Amino acid sequence: MSSTDFGPATGAARALPPNYRTVLDVVETAGPGSHLTAQEIWVRARALQPRIGFATVHRGLIRLHELGSVMKIDVPGEASAVYEPAAHPHAHFRCSACGAIGDLDYVVPRAALRRLGERHGIAIEREAVTFTGRCAACNAVPPGTSDGRSTPA
Ligand SMILES: [Zn+2]
Numbered sequence: 001m002s003s004t005d006f007g008p009a010t011g012a013a014r015a016l017p018p019n020y021r022t023v024l025d026v027v028e029t030a031g032p033g034s035h036l037t038a039q040e041i042w043v044r045a046r047a048l049q050p051r052i053g054f055a056t057v058h059r060g061l062i063r064l065h066e067l068g069s070v071m072k073i074d075v076p077g078e079a080s081a082v083y084e085p086a087a088h089p090h091a092h093f094r095c096s097a098c099g100a101i102g103d104l105d106y107v108v109p110r111a112a113l114r115r116l117g118e119r120h121g122i123a124i125e126r127e128a129v130t131f132t133g134r135c136a137a138c139n140a141v142p143p144g145t146s147d148g149r150s151t152p153a
């Protein structure tokens, strides 16, 4: 058995322009589950590289996403996409009450994706699953009791 060298992210990332490298550093330092917007990444990038422009950060994120080093999540109900380091695939959850975005340990089963692709004659390359509802903190507060008044049963 010959060992195959799959290194899509690491190999390509080494050849990045320094500004893109800075963007990747910011995303990787924030860590999995951080879900930063391009704006937030820019603010952090400027702390490392004061002259970096927003357009550069934005282009860098697009490139890093293409290379597979950074995951881009388009959250329904949010104006801007959020980014996080490439990790194992997972789904996202957005709380419609407080706006918190969290990771969920869920992937669409491969067999389901294959069947779906076959049925529609398409090649699915990427999945992005986002659930919405109430997060654990918001769910712990029953509706109408936030003012502390108890309602007679
Ligand atoms: Zn919430």
Ligand SMILES: [Zn+2]
Pocket (backbone or CB within 6 Å): 032, 033, 034, 035, 084, 090, 091, 092, 102, 103
């Ligand atoms: Zn995530």
